[in-house]
Amino acid sequence: MYVLYAIISLTSLGLLLGLLLGIAAKYLKVESSPIVDELESLLPGSQCGQCGFPGCRPAAEALAEGKASPTLCPPGGAVLVEQIAMLLGVDVDLSTVTEPELLVARVSEDTCTGCTRCFKVCPTDAIVGAPKQIHVVVADACIACKKCIDVCPTECLQMHPAEVTLRNWRWAKPKPVFTVESDALC
Amino acid sequence: MLRNLFSKPRLRGGVHAEERKSATESSPVITHFPLPKKLYIPLQQHVGKPAEPMIKVGDTVLKGQLLAYSQGMISAPVHAPSSGLIVDVNDYPAPHPSALPIRTIVLETDGKEEWLTVPVADDPFQLPPEEISLRVGAAGIVGLGGATFPTAVKLNMGRENHVQTLIINGAECEPYLTCDDRLMQERAADIIDGVRLMLHGMGTDYAVVAIEDNKTQAYTAMYTAALPYAQIEVIQIPTRYPMGWDRQLIRYVTGKEIPVGARSSELGVTIHNVGTAYATHKAIRYGQPLVNRIVTVSGGAVGQPMNVEVPLGTLMSELFEFCKVDTNKTARIIMGGPMMGEALPHSVLPVVKGTSGVLALTQEELRDKQEQPCIRCASCVTVCPAGLRPLDMANNIRINQLDTAVDLGLKDCISCGCCSYICPSNIPLVQYFKYASGEVMARQQAQHKSEQTKRLMESRNARMERIARQQAEEERERLAAKAERERRLAEEAKTEAEAVEEVS
Numbered sequence: 001m002y003v004l005y006a007i008i009s010l011t012s013l014g015l016l017l018g019l020l021l022g023i024a025a026k027y028l029k030v031e032s033s034p035i036v037d038e039l040e041s042l043l044p045g046s047q048c049g050q051c052g053f054p055g056c057r058p059a060a061e062a063l064a065e066g067k068a069s070p071t072l073c074p075p076g077g078a079v080l081v082e083q084i085a086m087l088l089g090v091d092v093d094l095s096t097v098t099e100p101e102l103l104v105a106r107v108s109e110d111t112c113t114g115c116t117r118c119f120k121v122c123p124t125d126a127i128v129g130a131p132k133q134i135h136v137v138v139a140d141a142c143i144a145c146k147k148c149i150d151v152c153p154t155e156c157l158q159m160h161p162a163e164v165t166l167r168n169w170r171w172a173k174p175k176p177v178f179t180v181e182s183d184a185l186c
Numbered sequence: 187m188l189r190n191l192f193s194k195p196r197l198r199g200g201v202h203a204e205e206r207k208s209a210t211e212s213s214p215v216i217t218h219f220p221l222p223k224k225l226y227i228p229l230q231q232h233v234g235k236p237a238e239p240m241i242k243v244g245d246t247v248l249k250g251q252l253l254a255y256s257q258g259m260i261s262a263p264v265h266a267p268s269s270g271l272i273v274d275v276n277d278y279p280a281p282h283p284s285a286l287p288i289r290t291i292v293l294e295t296d297g298k299e300e301w302l303t304v305p306v307a308d309d310p311f312q313l314p315p316e317e318i319s320l321r322v323g324a325a326g327i328v329g330l331g332g333a334t335f336p337t338a339v340k341l342n343m344g345r346e347n348h349v350q351t352l353i354i355n356g357a358e359c360e361p362y363l364t365c366d367d368r369l370m371q372e373r374a375a376d377i378i379d380g381v382r383l384m385l386h387g388m389g390t391d392y393a394v395v396a397i398e399d400n401k402t403q404a405y406t407a408m409y410t411a412a413l414p415y416a417q418i419e420v421i422q423i424p425t426r427y428p429m430g431w432d433r434q435l436i437r438y439v440t441g442k443e444i445p446v447g448a449r450s451s452e453l454g455v456t457i458h459n460v461g462t463a464y465a466t467h468k469a470i471r472y473g474q475p476l477v478n479r480i481v482t483v484s485g486g487a488v489g490q491p492m493n494v495e496v497p498l499g500t501l502m503s504e505l506f507e508f509c510k511v512d513t514n515k516t517a518r519i520i521m522g523g524p525m526m527g528e529a530l531p532h533s534v535l536p537v538v539k540g541t542s543g544v545l546a547l548t549q550e551e552l553r554d555k556q557e558q559p560c561i562r563c564a565s566c567v568t569v570c571p572a573g574l575r576p577l578d579m580a581n582n583i584r585i586n587q588l589d590t591a592v593d594l595g596l597k598d599c600i601s602c603g604c605c606s607y608i609c610p611s612n613i614p615l616v617q618y619f620k621y622a623s624g625e626v627m628a629r630q631q632a633q634h635k636s637e638q639t640k641r642l643m644e645s646r647n648a649r650m651e652r653i654a655r656q657q658a659e660e661e662r663e664r665l666a667a668k669a670e671r672e673r674r675l676a677e678e679a680k681t682e683a684e685a686v687e688e689v690s
Contacts, residue, residue, distance in 0.1 A: 174618055177556075
């Protein structure tokens with residue numbers, strides 16, 4: 001008889017606690033911080049690792065926790081810094097941010113053997129080619145991740161500064177003769 | 187009277203820039219410019235997509251023959267400015283502050299000036315209006331005031347929007363330039379004919395030719411030429427830069443303010459330059475495409491300043507030689523007017539459809555003065571025709587607050603240069619705005635690229651997953667097939683063995 005009581009009470013206790021835990025898991029669920037998702041969507045998403053974090057998601061987490069500076073992402077440039085600073089509500093000094101130099105990979109046609117290794121690692125499918133045919137980089141799709149440079153057996157892939165054309169030529173910023181205090185603005 | 191008192195002022199901002207037109211305004215247009223040996227014809231002389239070449243090196247072409255056809259909705263074709271041989275289709279420096287390469291057709295002239303004969307309508311007013319804009323488009327006509335927007339597109343928009351007023355822009359508010367002034371003085375009847383053809387092409391029955399009141403002779407000529415036509419009115423407007431800005435002119439003539447982001451045709455007004463009207467006349471009456479234009483060559487370093495009619499593709503250096511420009515005295519070469527024109531690094535660049543003038547200015551004519559701190563006099567606010575606050579915008583751009591500058595109206599800045607002109611502290615305001623506009627565009631492009639990168643990576647990942655899944659499936663199928671085959675072999679062996687047993 002005692003054995004039966006013990007079984008019943010322990011079973012019901014287990015069921016009750018299980019039910020409570022189930023309810024708690026549903027109603028008191030801790031979601032991942034939405035700001036991390038938002039930050040991740042701002043970051044380039046190429047997982048290049050130049051910030052020192054293993055990828056864009058960990059970098060976004062570090063940003064949200066305040067462990068990293070908004071200026072962490074070199075490929076993002078000043079635009080990204082501004083966006084991150086606005087999202088996090090912090091002030092950053094934009095004058096220290098250097099715009100990343102635009103680079104694109106280019107295949108040297110003299111040394112390309114058509115080994116197909118580069119376009120297999122290209123994360124944006126920016127390299128086109130076929131076995132034993134010279135490969136070509138589509139400059140508009142290249143994100144300068146340099147993965148192809150590492151795998152090329154003949155070093156025919158090199159990074160070059162992006163070409164300045166009439167389409168992307170811009171006026172230079174006038175050199176300031178005087179510095180303006182930021183609180184002098186209205 | 188009372189209404190006038192309460193209505194908005196029809197002129198906003200603007201400056202009285204020194205005109206400096208006297209050197210060229212009273213002498214006739216030179217039409218005997220010696221034909222250059224080589225003409226350099228860029229494939230993009232207009233807003234929109236570049237034209238696509240349809241000739242090859244070694245072809246012989248006639249004057250007016252189509253060299254490159256227009257691609258897409260907003261584009262314009264390019265024609266041979268003279269007869270001769272095509273010697274090259276390659277990259278040559280563009281008439282642009284950067285002088286970066288642009289696709290160019292090089293034509294070696296044979297001196298015969300042989301026209302390609304095109305049938306023309308006896309009475310173009312019997313043609314359907316669509317036909318007028320088709321012919322204008324095929325003639326490669328673009329806005330000759332400097333904006334170089336394809337004219338046929340504008341005519342079509344005018345027809346589709348049932349425009350009531352056609353304004354013909356004869357303001358020519360930029361200092362030094364007198365090419366439109368001379369054109370109106372010498373070829374008024376042709377311009378008026380072009381205006382009538384434009385009216386027909388748009389299905390509109392009222393046109394106003396607006397001429398600044400410093401060009402009295404041009405006004406008289408145009409007024410006389412327009413007298414027989416009740417639908418064309420010629421008016422004088424105050425001389426005040428930038429009177430020739432389309433929105434300022436429309437506001438002055440019609441009292442209508444074009445909202446930000448709207449097109450003037452949506453408000454029932456379309457504006458064309460006098461040069462464009464003249465080119466339309468040439469195209470419809472004579473079947474001649476746009477192959478030459480009148481260029482003002484002026485400035486302190488020019489020995490014989492004049493207006494010259496030159497074939498498109500003529501090098502500015504040849505023009506300078508013809509007009510006896512002293513290269514030692516030349517401190518800056520400008521294509522267009524001094525206010526909105528573009529400084530060129532050298533003069534070995536071709537004259538294009540939008541080249542209204544080429545100026546060779548001396549050091550004394552430039553205002554390269556030391557920049558001083560802003561004294562917040564707000565002169566720039568007073569003169570801004572777009573109603574912006576240039577000083578605030580420039581301060582924000584200086585500290586890279588481009589978003590704030592955009593909020594202050596950076597995108598409505600027309601780079602007219604009034605603020606820089608009036609600034610007592612010589613702050614290069616327009617340069618700030620040009621820089622910022624370019625930067626904002628670069629950022630938009632970067633944003634676009636990052637979105638594209640994400641899309642490319644997602645599609646690549648999806649493809650990789652799909653391939654992996656397919657391979658796994660194939661592997662499974664292969665294994666299953668192998669097992670099946672082995673089972674069958676075993677069975678066969680078994681039945682064989684049984685058969686052997688039975689036999690034995």
